[in-house]
Amino acid sequence: MLMHRWRPTRKYGWSSRPARSAGWSRPADKRYRRRNMSTVLIIPEKNEGRAPLFVAEAGLKSTRVEAVYFVDGWSTDDTFAQLTASAVELTQHYGKPVATLRSEIRETGKGGAMVTGLRRALQDGFAHILFLDGDISSVTPQWCDLLADGLTQHGAAMTRGYFDRSPLDAQITRHITRPLIALYFPEGIEVQQPLGGELGLTAQLANHLVHGPIAPPHTWGIDTFLTVNALAGGFPILEIYLTQKTHTKKALSELRGMIIECFDEMVKEIYFHGRHHRVPANARSLVRLLPRDQAPPRIGEDVRTQRYVDLEAQVANLFAYAHTVPHVTERLAELGVDNASRRLILSLLEERDFRERSPALNAQTWIPLLDAVARGYLEKRFASAYHDLIFLVWQLRATAFALNEATSFEVAEAQTAQQAQYAYAYGEKYRT
Numbered sequence: 095m096l097m098h099r100w101r102p103t104r105k106y107g108w109s110s111r112p113a114r115s116a117g118w119s120r121p122a123d124k125r126y127r128r129r130n131m132s133t134v135l136i137i138p139e140k141n142e143g144r145a146p147l148f149v150a151e152a153g154l155k156s157t158r159v160e161a162v163y164f165v166d167g168w169s170t171d172d173t174f175a176q177l178t179a180s181a182v183e184l185t186q187h188y189g190k191p192v193a194t195l196r197s198e199i200r201e202t203g204k205g206g207a208m209v210t211g212l213r214r215a216l217q218d219g220f221a222h223i224l225f226l227d228g229d230i231s232s233v234t235p236q237w238c239d240l241l242a243d244g245l246t247q248h249g250a251a252m253t254r255g256y257f258d259r260s261p262l263d264a265q266i267t268r269h270i271t272r273p274l275i276a277l278y279f280p281e282g283i284e285v286q287q288p289l290g291g292e293l294g295l296t297a298q299l300a301n302h303l304v305h306g307p308i309a310p311p312h313t314w315g316i317d318t319f320l321t322v323n324a325l326a327g328g329f330p331i332l333e334i335y336l337t338q339k340t341h342t343k344k345a346l347s348e349l350r351g352m353i354i355e356c357f358d359e360m361v362k363e364i365y366f367h368g369r370h371h372r373v374p375a376n377a378r379s380l381v382r383l384l385p386r387d388q389a390p391p392r393i394g395e396d397v398r399t400q401r402y403v404d405l406e407a408q409v410a411n412l413f414a415y416a417h418t419v420p421h422v423t424e425r426l427a428e429l430g431v432d433n434a435s436r437r438l439i440l441s442l443l444e445e446r447d448f449r450e451r452s453p454a455l456n457a458q459t460w461i462p463l464l465d466a467v468a469r470g471y472l473e474k475r476f477a478s479a480y481h482d483l484i485f486l487v488w489q490l491r492a493t494a495f496a497l498n499e500a501t502s503f504e505v506a507e508a509q510t511a512q513q514a515q516y517a518y519a520y521g522e523k524y525r526t
Contacts, residue, residue, distance in 0.1 A: 100345055101294065134220040135159045138207035138291070139177075139228030140167035146228035147180055151486050154188040156238035158464055163214060164194045165207040182276050195333040197312075203355075204291070204486075205316030212304050216297060223300050227291035232340040232393040241294040243386065250332035251299040252324045254285075255292035256383075257339045260400040261500035264289075265346060265354050265492040271318055273464060273517035274360050278369040280525065281377040286333050288321040289356065299329050308366050314352045315359025335386045340394040341404055346492050347411035353488050354481050358418045361468050362476065370472055375525040398503035409437075412489050413445045418482070421489050425483045429470025435463045442490055447479045452494040457513035459519050460491050492521070 098513060135153035139146045146164055153159045164181065166174045174194065181192040195214060197206040208225065215223045219231065222245050224238055237255065244253035267289050275282045283286070295303070303310060303323055310319050324331055364370050416422075426436045442451055467487060471480055499509040 133222040134161045136211035152233045155235040158242035161191045165211040167207045202312030206312035236390040244332040251329035252331045253294040255286040255336040261506035262403040276517035277521035282325040284381040289317040314355035318359040373524040431466045455494040
């Protein structure tokens with residue numbers, strides 16, 4: 095079983111010396127030392143048209159970036175052909191190599207493209223690997239400068255961008271990933287935004303992630319995998335303020351595939367690392383935030399004031415979906431959800447006066463429910479029969495948050511931080 099392959103790594107906390115991870119070899123170590131200043135930017139994309147070219151040019155203008163790779167997730171339009179043709183022009187114009195490649199495995203989503211990019215970057219001997227999503231319209235060369243400098247000047251093994259965001263955005267991070275990290279990976283309690291495609295990795299960490307004891311997923315769960323395995327491996331993470339990210343957004347009801355894959359991966363990480371049995375006590379924080387004194391300019395409409403979700407439509411979509419989910423009471427009981435939480439969910443599913451009752455699903459009631467669902471899903475061996483229920487329960491919490499706690503950017507961020515702290519306190523019973 096995969097758990098038996100795990101070998102603990104040393105914890106160094108925050109220092110200039112990263113943890114030596116399982117799977118690391120000395121010959122590779124020497125190779126990367128020879129090119130210890132080389133940096134490649136990888137842009138995973140699928141059916142994005144020419145949008146990734148804007149991201150690539152921002153990277154090519156950065157003095158830290160020496161090459162750019164587009165990794166196509168097997169686009170079904172002419173994206174790959176357009177990028178391949180443009181790569182030649184970009185190489186000639188900027189004097190830096192630009193390559194296009196396709197994901198090693200089809201129909202695997204973002205994760206497959208990122209893993210393919212990591213493997214290629216390691217094969218080519220780059221010491222530092224940056225990622226940017228292909229649909230960002232607010233990116234500047236400074237993003238690459240900051241992400242790369244965090245690796246070379248601040249002793250980080252991973253750098254992650256964090257951003258101002260709409261009060262209604264990032265509902266998977268707010269209610270799934272960040273609370274479960276606080277519960278089961280306390281060394282990451284200070285992480286602000288554990289999901290997102292704007293990050294940097296050292297070759298040592300990339301090697302650990304690609305060739306280490308736990309294989310990476312080829313799904314939306316890739317961001318969860320990267321962050322959690324960096325934490326569990328003892329690698330320091332630096333979060334860097336990149337002001338704001340403008341990109342394509344979706345309504346809550348359109349996120350079923352993403353939420354399921356992110357939740358599934360988060361619970362599997364708990365299982366693979368044995369954290370459902372034992373969570374380390376007194377774990378040192380491996381996460382730092384870089385001061386904001388070098389923040390990039392704000393480009394585009396201020397996302398802090400955007401309210402792109404039609405809440406009336408969201409409530410209607412929520413109940414339309416709820417009517418399609420059978421046996422809610424029985425499924426909750428099978429997952430080990432207690433009577434109080436089951437009664438709360440059933441009361442919220444009575445459509446009448448939902449707005450008035452929705453404040454009852456807050457951080458104090460959500461965290462025990464989330465924990466029970468996660469542990470029950472693990473006990474049921476990640477059975478897909480519970481996916482509809484998981485999506486429904488998450489929609490209830492996300493909608494309640496949007497109605498009652500996302501009144502402004504400042505309030506939403508404060509409530510998110512408080513929920514993570516509540517999860518950390520709730521997880522005290524697991525720490526030994």
